[in-house]
Amino acid sequence: MRIATFNVNSVRSRLPTLAAWLPSAAPGIVCVQETKVQDADFPAAELRTLGYGSSFRGEKTYNGVAVLWRRAPDEVTYGFDDGGPFDETRLAIARFGELWVVNSYVPQGREISHPMFQYKLEWFRRLRRLFERRFDAARDLVLWCGDLNVAAEPQDVHAPQLYEDHVCFHVDARRVFAECRAWGFVDVFRRFHPEPGQYSFFDYRTPNAVQRGIGWRLDYVLATPRLAERASDARIDLTPRLGARPSDHAPVVAEFDLPGIDRR
């Protein structure tokens, strides 16, 4: 079972990219972020012609998450259930048999001094409490995917010394992300790629960023231990960037031995 996460930066403008990438990459499940479309206008029919069903929650212009699948999930819920902001266009939880897929688009935070940065920190704390309430880290098969808008370690950004005050590398953002992971997640991609220079995000404003290695790892595939031990590979797929209008993010793709999920 191949599972991917992909911040598409508008699912409608990225349809040609998806039409080229989905058949060749052939993921069974794709966690999509930044669809930037309200539900009435989501291109479900176009994705269906590519062989994928979709579950989605979006809004006009901003945010939006979707789960693309070859075999339909048993249930999908959106947003938080803790009485705080629902953020249903940033969080989707889909169950495929025993496999729980948590797809998140974490708030970027804007600036360290901006209220949205505190909102971002609180978002990670809320997500950790959601994991605590809903799942058993030692037993359940939970996959946490998405654009998490944090470079976890210095090797996850091309010039860490430049970005200590950046909302995606500030020590407070890295700490709450680490505390959320510590609930019980393994960084599946990093297990297969311990080497530096593996980035999933390249700023549009940096010319030839990929070729120059000027990027960030902001997109993650994280798994509870029982799921992580079934992983056989993970990679950042730069081929969608070969198209005419690439997203600023690249997909992260991982392979899991989950025969019961494929054939359920």
Add this chain to the structure above:
DNA sequence: ATGGTGGACAATCCA
């Protein structure tokens, strides 16, 4: 120190 590009949507906001 600043601005660089791209997306949505129609003047800026967000990343």
